[in-house]
Every structure is written in C-alpha cells, then in structure tokens.
Amino acid sequence: MGVSRKTHATSSDINHQQDMRYVFTPSSWFLGLIGIWPISFRDVGQHISKIAIVICNFVSSFTIVPCALHIIYDQKDLNIRLKVSGFLAFCATAMLKFFVLVIRRPKIRQCIEYVEDDWWQVKFKSDRELMLKYAGTSRKLSIISASSMYIAGFIYHLVLPFCTEHKIGNQTIKPLPYPTYPTYSPFIQTQVIYEIVYLAHCMCGYIMYTVTAGSCGLAAIFATHVCGQIDVITSRLEDLLQGKSYEQTTNVNQRIAFIVKSHVRVLR
Numbered sequence: 631m632g633v634s635r636k637t638h639a640t641s642s643d644i645n646h647q648q649d650m651r652y653v654f655t656p657s658s659w660f661l662g663l664i665g666i667w668p669i670s671f672r673d674v675g676q677h678i679s680k681i682a683i684v685i686c687n688f689v690s691s692f693t694i695v696p697c698a699l700h701i702i703y704d705q706k707d708l709n710i711r712l713k714v715s716g717f718l719a720f721c722a723t724a725m726l727k728f729f730v731l732v733i734r735r736p737k738i739r740q741c742i743e744y745v746e747d748d749w750w751q752v753k754f755k756s757d758r759e760l761m762l763k764y765a766g767t768s769r770k771l772s773i774i775s776a777s778s779m780y781i782a783g784f785i786y787h788l789v790l791p792f793c794t795e796h797k798i799g800n801q802t803i804k805p806l807p808y809p810t811y812p813t814y815s816p817f818i819q820t821q822v823i824y825e826i827v828y829l830a831h832c833m834c835g836y837i838m839y840t841v842t843a844g845s846c847g848l849a850a851i852f853a854t855h856v857c858g859q860i861d862v863i864t865s866r867l868e869d870l871l872q873g874k875s876y877e878q879t880t881n882v883n884q885r886i887a888f889i890v891k892s893h894v895r896v897l898r
Contacts, residue, residue, distance in 0.1 A: 649749055649758070653765045653855075654742070656772040657847035660840050666731045668739035683732055686837050690728075693834035694721045699811035714809055724838035727845055738848065745855050757862050764858035771854075772847035779839035787832050807831045 661667040665682030697718055705711050731738070752758045791805035804824050808831050818827055 645758075646749055646752075649762065649765070650746060652762070652769065653745065653749075653851060656769055656776065657844055657851060660772075660776060660847060661731070661844040664728070664837055664840055664844075666728075666735065666738075666841075666844060668735050668742065686728065689830055689833045690721070690725055690837055692830050693808055694718065694725070696811040697721070697809050700809040704811060705809070717808070721834075721838060724841050728837070728841045731841065731845065741852055745851070748855070748859060756865060760861045760865065761855075761858040764854040764861070765851075768847075768850040768854040771850040772843070775846035775850075776843035779843045783835045783839045787835050807835065 658667050663682065664686050665679035667679075697714065701711055701714050701718065705714065749761070752761065787807045791807055794805075804819055806818075806824075806828060810818055810827065818824060
C-alpha cells in the first residue's frame with residue numbers, strides 16, 4: 631500500500647502535517663461526525679464511528695419510513711404524492727450513498743494513505759507548490775458544496791415550515807419539515823413529542839446533506855490530487871535533461887524510469 635509514514639520520516643517536507651490538515655480538514659469534519667471518516671482510535675474510541683453510524687441509520691429510518699407510509703396510506707392527492715415522492719427519492723439516494731461510504735471505508739482509508747504517501751515524498755518546493763495549488767482547489771470545492779447544502783437545508787428545515795400557517799378547522803398545527811404518519815396526529819402535536827420529532831427531522835436533513843457534501847469533498851480531494859501528481863510528472867519531464875528535480879541522479883535512463891514509475895502510481 632505504498633510507502634508508510636515511518637519510511638519517509640526523514641522527508642524534506644517539514645510542513646507535511648500542516649499540508650495534511652490543509653488537504654483533509656473540511657472532509658474530515660463533515661464525514662467524521664457521521665462515522666464515515668476512517669480515523670484510527672484506541673480502546674473505547676474505536677467504537678465511536680460505529681455508534682455514529684448506528685445513530686445515523688436510526689434517525690434516518692425514523693424520518694424516512696413515516697414519510698413512505700404517508701405517501702402510501704394517507705396522501706390521496708396525486709400531485710402531492712409526486713412531490714413527496716421526489717423528496718423521498720432524494721432521501722433514499724442520500725442513504726444509499728451513506729451505505730456505500732460505510733461499506734467502502736477501507737478503500738477510502740487506502741486512498742487517503744496513498745495521498746499521504748505522495749505528500750511524504752515531496753522533496754522540492756516547486757512540487758509542493760503544484761500540489762498545494764490543487765489542494766486549494768479541492769478545499770474550495772468542498773467548502774462550496776458544503777455551504778450550498780447546509781444553507782439550503784437551513785432554509786428548508788428552519789424557515790420554510792414556519793412561513794405558512796397550518797390549520798385543521800380552527801386548530802393550528804405545528805409544522806414539521808417532513809410528512810409523518812399518521813398525518814397531523816394529536817400525539818405528535820404534543821409539546822415534548824413534537825420537539826423530539828422535529829429534532830429527528832433536522833438531524834436526518836443534516837445527515838443527508840453531510841453525506842452529499844462529504845462525497846463531493848472526497849471526490850474533489852482525490853481528483854485534484856491526481857491532477858497535481860500529473861503536473862508534477864509533467865514538470866519532471868520538462869526538467870528531464872537538466873535534472874534539477876532528480877537530486878544526484880545523473881543518468882537519464884534512471885530519470886525516465888522514475889517518471890514512468892510515478893506515472894504508473896498515478897494510474898493506479
């Protein structure tokens with residue numbers, strides 16, 4: 631699985647830890663809270679991600695299942711059924727992404743280790759600057775995607791439900807972001823139960839938006855990292871004859887072999 635950190639403990643990149651935080655911080659924040667980010671813990675801490683995954687599944691099911699029952703049994707209007715079905719499809723897609731990320735956690739860890747190994751092997755300022763340029767791009771993409779999702783989620787969960795007054799006869803109904811089953815149940819409208827259900831709906835929204843933002847963040851990190859590595863290889867090709875980027879290697883054949891090896895690593 632590439633070269634380990636210990637092997638590269640003497641790397642000339644003294645800013646390695648800072649670079650790693652710069653590259654991974656947004657995605658680690660987003661995915662860490664829902665148990666997806668593959669962090670190594672010891673003792674009790676190793677179960678934190680499992681607990682987070684279980685909680686996320688429970689909260690999501692607590693919201694999605696009543697919504698599906700509402701469509702099947704309560705809602706008779708075809709237009710409203712179609713609208714709610716669109717929302718339900720979004721929820722189902724987000725949860726499918728969540729399950730895929732959970733299953734692929736070992737692969738995600740492997741990809742992260744590949745990225746870390748590449749950063750450990752940085753020895754020249756020009757290479758580091760190229761990689762930081764693309765790391766900055768991935769960071770911006772992660773922040774933009776997360777900001778878009780969370781702002782939309784904030785409006786949908788905390789603003790829109792209270793923009794319209796909901797009434798049945800002369801009774802005002804407390805609004806919820808998502809449909810429930812049974813609709814407008816007096817039990818759900820009681821103070822404590824309503825607050826619990828409303829909080830569960832908000833948590834479900836947070837999970838769905840975090841999964842989407844985190845997936846985009848991971849894709850941005852890995853894609854831009856590959857672009858950075860390709861640029862590094864290109865710079866090595868341009869410097870093939872002069873050899874400024876090859877330390878003491880004076881043999882052109884060895885330089886070409888190094889470039890080919892790096893290229894094969896990128897393709898993997």
